[in-house]
Amino acid sequence: MKKPGAVNWLFAAPALALMALVSAVPIGQTFYLAGEFGRLPLDTRLRAVLWNTGVFTFWTVSLELILGLTIALLLTRPFHGRGLVRAAVLVPWALPTAIMAMAWRWIFNSEYGVLGDLLFRAGLSGSPHIPWLASPGPAMAACILADVWKTTPFMTILLMSGLAGIPEELYEAASIDGAGPARRFLFITLPLLMPTIALAVLFRAIQSFGVFDLIYVLTGGGPGGSTQTIALYIYDSVFRYLELGYGCALTLVMAGCLLLLAGLVYLPKRSRG
Amino acid sequence: MRWILAAALLFPLVACRKPEEDSGKTVIRFLANPDVGGFAKDIIARFEAENPDVRVEMVEGPAATNTREDMYATSLMAEEDTYDVVYMDVVWMPKFAAQGWLRPLDDFFTPELQKQFLPGDIEGARFRGRLYRVPVQSDGGMLYYRKDLLEKAGLAPPRTFDELFAAAKRLQAPPDRWGFVYQGKQYEGLVCVFLELVWGSGGDILDAAGKVVLDAPPAVEALRWLKGTVGTISPPGVLTFQEEEARHAFQEGRAVFMRNWPYAYNLMNLPGSPVRGKFGIMPMVHGPGGKSAATLGGWGYGISAFSKNPEAAWRFIEFSARPENMKLAFFKGGILPSRTALYTDPEVLRAVPHMKDLLPVLHAAKPRPVHPRYARISDVVQMAVSAAISGQKDPQEALEAAARELRSFAQ
Numbered sequence: 001m002k003k004p005g006a007v008n009w010l011f012a013a014p015a016l017a018l019m020a021l022v023s024a025v026p027i028g029q030t031f032y033l034a035g036e037f038g039r040l041p042l043d044t045r046l047r048a049v050l051w052n053t054g055v056f057t058f059w060t061v062s063l064e065l066i067l068g069l070t071i072a073l074l075l076t077r078p079f080h081g082r083g084l085v086r087a088a089v090l091v092p093w094a095l096p097t098a099i100m101a102m103a104w105r106w107i108f109n110s111e112y113g114v115l116g117d118l119l120f121r122a123g124l125s126g127s128p129h130i131p132w133l134a135s136p137g138p139a140m141a142a143c144i145l146a147d148v149w150k151t152t153p154f155m156t157i158l159l160m161s162g163l164a165g166i167p168e169e170l171y172e173a174a175s176i177d178g179a180g181p182a183r184r185f186l187f188i189t190l191p192l193l194m195p196t197i198a199l200a201v202l203f204r205a206i207q208s209f210g211v212f213d214l215i216y217v218l219t220g221g222g223p224g225g226s227t228q229t230i231a232l233y234i235y236d237s238v239f240r241y242l243e244l245g246y247g248c249a250l251t252l253v254m255a256g257c258l259l260l261l262a263g264l265v266y267l268p269k270r271s272r273g
Numbered sequence: 274m275r276w277i278l279a280a281a282l283l284f285p286l287v288a289c290r291k292p293e294e295d296s297g298k299t300v301i302r303f304l305a306n307p308d309v310g311g312f313a314k315d316i317i318a319r320f321e322a323e324n325p326d327v328r329v330e331m332v333e334g335p336a337a338t339n340t341r342e343d344m345y346a347t348s349l350m351a352e353e354d355t356y357d358v359v360y361m362d363v364v365w366m367p368k369f370a371a372q373g374w375l376r377p378l379d380d381f382f383t384p385e386l387q388k389q390f391l392p393g394d395i396e397g398a399r400f401r402g403r404l405y406r407v408p409v410q411s412d413g414g415m416l417y418y419r420k421d422l423l424e425k426a427g428l429a430p431p432r433t434f435d436e437l438f439a440a441a442k443r444l445q446a447p448p449d450r451w452g453f454v455y456q457g458k459q460y461e462g463l464v465c466v467f468l469e470l471v472w473g474s475g476g477d478i479l480d481a482a483g484k485v486v487l488d489a490p491p492a493v494e495a496l497r498w499l500k501g502t503v504g505t506i507s508p509p510g511v512l513t514f515q516e517e518e519a520r521h522a523f524q525e526g527r528a529v530f531m532r533n534w535p536y537a538y539n540l541m542n543l544p545g546s547p548v549r550g551k552f553g554i555m556p557m558v559h560g561p562g563g564k565s566a567a568t569l570g571g572w573g574y575g576i577s578a579f580s581k582n583p584e585a586a587w588r589f590i591e592f593s594a595r596p597e598n599m600k601l602a603f604f605k606g607g608i609l610p611s612r613t614a615l616y617t618d619p620e621v622l623r624a625v626p627h628m629k630d631l632l633p634v635l636h637a638a639k640p641r642p643v644h645p646r647y648a649r650i651s652d653v654v655q656m657a658v659s660a661a662i663s664g665q666k667d668p669q670e671a672l673e674a675a676a677r678e679l680r681s682f683a684q
Contacts, residue, residue: 044678045678130510131509131513134510135665136663223513223665224459224659224660225459225660239346240652241649242368
């Protein structure tokens with residue numbers, strides 16, 4: 001058989017040209033424009049935003065994985081009205097982030113926020129005025145909570161598709177051999193779901209690491225810069241300070257972090273074979 | 274189907290063309306906030322009646338000022354002539370001017386004309402010795418106080434930090450009524466609040482020679498005082514307040530004193546407002562070493578360096594800044610004029626008597642550092658002040674770190 005060379009490339013050419021236009025060119029420009037790398041190691045704000053971004057990513061992805069897996073397991077079992085529940089679970093994910101972030105800002109508002117009011121009515125707080133977004137810890141927790149609320153459905157869908165791919169016969173065989181639900185989960189579901197989990201975690205980690213809109217609207221990076229993430233810092237550098245070179249350098253740092261993250265998620269899988 | 278698609282693809286190209294060829298008129302375009310009250314359209318109509326050869330196209334952009342700043346910056350960065358006139362917040366000007374995006378107005382904006390405007394507004398229009406902006410709207414921070422409560426307690430309106438603190442402490446009844454509310458969230462408003470206190474203590478961020486003095490004793494004292502308000506005379510939630518949160522608290526009778534801009538005055542005096550007629554305004558309090566100061570806000574017009582019709586653009590700017598048009602903007606849109614004479618104008622005073630109280634406030638108004646990297650300076654200051662008043666850092670340490678950072682790029 002002839003080697004499938006030139007003709008295949010010819011067919012792929014339009015798609016490749018489009019890819020080059022929308023990704024290779026901007027990426028190339030970023031490298032071209034990036035400058036002032038000497039500032040990077042001295043930049044205390046960079047260290048702070050990387051730490052904040054790391055904290056945000058770790059907590060959102062972990063919580064979303066646990067919650068998403070729980071919900072996915074519940075929703076794969078057939079029950080009455082499952083279609084409706086599945087659709088309802090998707091609602092937060094379908095909302096535009098900026099709008100739901102605005103709603104969370106109202107929920108967390110210290111003067112008229114509903115969360116403080118609920119806790120007050122339930123007798124859990126002495127006053128309905130709780131300034132959630134006024135101190136670093138609670139402000140970060142608020143961002144994480146809003147993100148978990150919004151993006152858990154995404155995790156759920158991905159994991160559900162993975163669960164659907166596990167053959168029912170395996171569970172049957174295991175049941176006949178006397179394996180209980182816990183063992184079936186540990187020795188069938190979890191290992192077979194691993195590739196999907198890795199993929200879902202990678203997707204989410206990349207998204208989470210680049211979070212912008214949610215935090216921009218909810219806290220604006222405050223208080224005291226304690227919820228500022230690297231995407232917000234890059235936005236400030238490029239659009240507000242007009243420091244294009246340094247902004248591009250920061251973008252490269254961010255891209256490097258993402259590659260590292262992707263490596264961390266995929267490496268364990270590779271080593272297992 | 275294919276035709277619809279093609280039309281949809283081509284439509285933006287057609288729609289983006291500048292339509293000046295059709296009419297033979299010179300088109301002057303600028304981006305502005307939504308024209309609430311409709312006065313801007315009136316001024317344009319008056320201008321076009323007087324100048325039949327020019328058509329003014331006002332693009333009503335988003336209400337968020339930072340979004341409009343980005344829209345201008347994106348267009349000017351590409352050196353496009355989309356906008357002939359640049360309608361600017363006072364803090365954008367140095368950044369735009371330093372990039373060479375604005376045309377100096379010294380030839381048009383004569384010293385005699387300048388004298389008719391508030392001194393702070395002119396100071397905020399100057400960058401590296403040249404003028405780039407004609408102010409048409411003035412703005413300055415000030416102190417609102419509950420006249421009724423102070424009178425009942427037999428207290429005079431406070432003049433100093435200590436008097437404000439004592440009066441607030443005495444008249445408050447937390448959590449229902451706090452002593453003092455202001456803009457404490459980490460954003461531009463916090464810098465305005467902080468600067469008034471620093472100026473009031475005799476300090477500054479950058480001194481007259483451009484050296485960073487943010488870690489000098491006056492600034493540290495001002496920040497200590499501000500930190501001391503949180504949880505004692507100000508609600509802990511003040512750290513999340515912007516203008517509107519503060520106004521709502523004050524308007525609903527939940528605060529004795531408030532730092533805010535003039536816009537709140539009319540809103541709080543509307544029928545149905547619980548504090549209607551019960552409050553007064555005065556310049557911000559000051560420390561032992563200083564005098565009252567206000568942070569200057571406000572808007573003005575500049576001309577894009579890429580405009581092909583600077584002369585027509587100037588005609589429009591000069592027209593908009595005429596006293597009768599500022600009056601129109603004031604009556605129809607509540608826009609504070611930037612011309613000194615209008616604050617003693619009988620017609621204005623008859624309609625809004627408190628305008629005479631505003632004049633001393635605006636006379637004491639100073640621009641924030643007029644610096645091309647102001648946006649970055651502001652962020653550094655915001656973060657330091659926010660970290661200090663939310664208890665993450667000691668005020669002295671926070672300002673020392675911020676000053677170190679400022680010295681690395683701002684002097």
